[in-house]
Amino acid sequence: MVKISFRTDRCKGCGLCVTACPKKLLAMDSEKINAQGHHPATITDASACVGCASCALICPDCVITIIKE
Amino acid sequence: MAVVFERPHALTDVPMHYCPGCGHGIIHRLVAEAIDSLGIEGKTIGVASVGCSVFSYNYFNTDMVQAAHGRAPAVATGVKRANPENVVFTYQGDGDLAAIGTAETVHAAARGENITIIFVNNAIYGMTGGQMAPTSLPGQITQTSPYGRDVNTVGYPVKVSEMLSQLDGAAYIERVAINNTKNIRAAAKAIKKAFTYQTEGKGFTLIEVVSTCPTNWGLTPEKAMGWLEENMLPYYPLGVYKDKYADKN
Incomplete structure (x- = not known):
């Protein structure tokens, strides 16, 4: 099982992770605003994540951590 | 439980x-x-440049020195010669390395100093507000070239990797980019190889990383990655420009 977690307080809302996800699972959370004033990245369907880490690889701010259990 | 990705x-x-x-x-x-992967954190010394990347001294968990504008390779030369057992790198932008620091960069390469330079090329001056850099593309619109870079008056961009690869002192020169995950993986490999060469005493290594400046290009981060691919990569082709030890690996 893949566990993906976001350090949302560090997210600058650039959206690069959304473009990198091959399964189009990521989105910017328009319901939330973090301390920096950005809509942080979130995953729409965590169960479909394959843990390829493309999002984490392109994230400039090390927001995403991926663990395979 | 296996960590696939976490902060280094x-x-x-x-x-x-x-x-x-x-x-x-x-x-x-x-x-x-x-x-991290070479296990050299405790013996690495970085030299920060001037520009946006000056604050890299706050971000790398290694000893850091702040050099005067463009002089990072000269400072790194001194650090490395005084501490040959340490791994020494500079982290410089194009405004720093390819403009005011050209002399220091060329001569550090010519001398074959055993240092690693991480050269970030985003074709613009970032921190000062988007002025034309030596690496700005022909026709590129910047704050100081509002009608596009006119090569008849300000000349052509400096291709640093091509230029330095002609010097006998340079051991390993590669140009990489960060516009997609494939290129990011290739960039990671190149940077690790440069550090490995230095630990083996093989001489001067420089990795040119073609990067973006969404703010000063006036584009969203996503569109900036596309602009990089469409405009920068044709002018700055990726690849290994010099590898003295390619046959011996």
């Missing part, structure tokens, strides 16, 4: 000041990952 230890756990989507964050991480 060689990056300090502080928020970076870079704009959203800036390539510096990715490149900092790649350098830190290389330091």
Whole structure:
């Protein structure tokens, strides 16, 4: 099982992770605003994540951590 | 339980000041990952440049020196010669390395100093507000070239990797980019190889990383990655420009 977690307080809302996800699972959370004033990245369907880490690889701010259990 | 991806230890756990989507964050991480994987964090000394990347001294979990504008390779030369057992790298932008620091860079390469230079090329001056850089593309619109870079009056961009690869002192020169995950993986490999060469005493290594400046290009981070691919990569082709030890690996 893949566990993906976001350090949302560090997210600058650039959206690069959304473009990198091959399964189009990521989105910017328009319901939330973090301390920096950005809509942080979130995953729409965590169960479909394959843990390829493309999002984490392109994230400039090390927001995403991926663990395979 | 296996960690697929987490923040590298060689990056300090502080928020970076870079704009959203800036390539510096990715490149900092790649350098830190290389330091982690070679287990050299305790003996690495970095030299920060002038420009946005000056604050890299806050972000790398290694000893750092701040050099005067463009002089990072000269400072790194001194650090390395005084401490030959340490791993010494500079982290410089194009405004720093390819403009005011050209002399220091060329001569450090010509002398074959055993240092590693991480050269970030985003074709613009970032921190000072988007002026034309030596690496700005022909026709590129910047704050100081509002009608596009006119090569008849200000000349052509400096191709640093091509230029330095002609010097006998240079051991390994490669140009990489960070516009997609494939290129990011290739960039990580190149940066690790450069550090490995230095630990083996093989001489001067420089990795040119073609990067973005969404803020000063006036594009979203996503569109900036596309602009990089469409405009920068044709002018700055990726690849290994010099590898003295390619046959011996």
